[in-house]
Amino acid sequence: MYRFNYHKPSSIEEAVSLFNSSDDGFYLSGGQTLIPTLKLGLASPVDIIDLSNIEALHGISVDSGLVSIGAFTRHAEVAEHPEIRRVLPVLSHLAGRIGDGQVRNLGTMGGSVANSDPAADYPAAVIGLGATIHTGKRTISGDDYFKDLFETALEPGEIITRIDYPIPDRAAYRKFPNPASRYAVVGVLVADFAGAIRVGVTGAGPCAFRATGIEAVLNQNLDPDALKVVDLPDAGFNSDLHASAEYRAHLVKVMAERAVTDILAL
Amino acid sequence: MKVSLTVNGDRHELDVPENTLLVEIIRERLGLTGTHIGCDTSQCGACTVHMNGRTVKSCSLLAGQIDGAEITTIEGIGTPEDLHPMQAAFRECHALQCGFCTPGMIMRAIELVEQTPELDNKAVREGLEGNICRCTGYHNIVEAVLHAARVPQSARAE
16 A cells, blocks of 8 residues: 555644645544545545544433434444434444444444445434534534535534434334445435424435435325325436436335334334 | 554564554564455455454554554464364354355354344344355355354353
8 A cells, every 4th residue: 555644633623733734634533434445546645644542532422302422433332332222223223234244343423424425324314313413613414414425514624523313203214235335225214203204315316315305295194105106306316337316216215115114113 | 653452462562654454464564364365445354353352354454543452363262272162163064165264254253143142044144244255155154153152152161
């Protein structure tokens, strides 16, 4: 692999300062996307800034109505955390299906959300649960966060510190995984907040989004069969060797139907 | 850069380039070649080792990330005279053909048995998603993991 400088700051201020003083800096979280990317030569930053040592990015707290998770929390921790499993099982379920076991032992929530891979799982939860993203200097509504393919509302050098997830009355996540990579070809999270339905979709478009058409139908009638009549346009959806845009649009409906079925069985 | 780590109980202080991967430290600096490099793109799991008790793909960790860590490789779990129960189960069930994926499979399977109280065929297959066998001998691998899961931990003399 090419040569780079490696830094391990112990505060957000120090990390941002390192980033700002570098011609080409990149933050390293769990590394499960970044390190393969470096090895393949798809990115070659001069300065790698490892965020693992920053206390402010760690920790999980569960309060009434809200689960707050530090950005450096690894997927396996969310999958196994007893309190999250109790109050927000949909998030543990989602985290426990990211990639594979070894990847979940290293990959972090903040890294996934900052990277905003179109096929990542966490973005469906950020959107579907209406999460709030905290950075070192401001808060960003989940609805305003995802902008385009690998593009987010984060400014250069801005670091996600934690993400707050409101706790719905009930919720379910269904994904159609790519059988080789386990990335979501399509993933849909449906959440019921006292009768108000939110639907977060990942995998289908350039970035995660709210399926407002599906929400409108489910707000009238929370029934999987109600979705059969929904006409979901595939304009702008991803089309690649894994699935056509048309097939992805079909999968959004099928995954939403299954998630609603799961919710009704809770 | 200087890193210190413990591998199979032995402490090492090393000076390595920043771009060194954990698997390179294990194989090239410490000579522990039981950990294999298969795909080198974090898909195949042949390089799986334990870091602080959890499985990781050692081809996807930089030297700086493992500073202070405790690493266990396939060489650290048993000896030819005293196999780890998972190694014994792989032998018993003929769970290897070419053997290339086996060290990674065994390291992952040990974690799986430790972490999952009720293992069944489906849970083993899901748990081994990050480990690829290109002999496609999965049937006997699953059998071996289930076999080892039934052996009480106390069966192995320490």
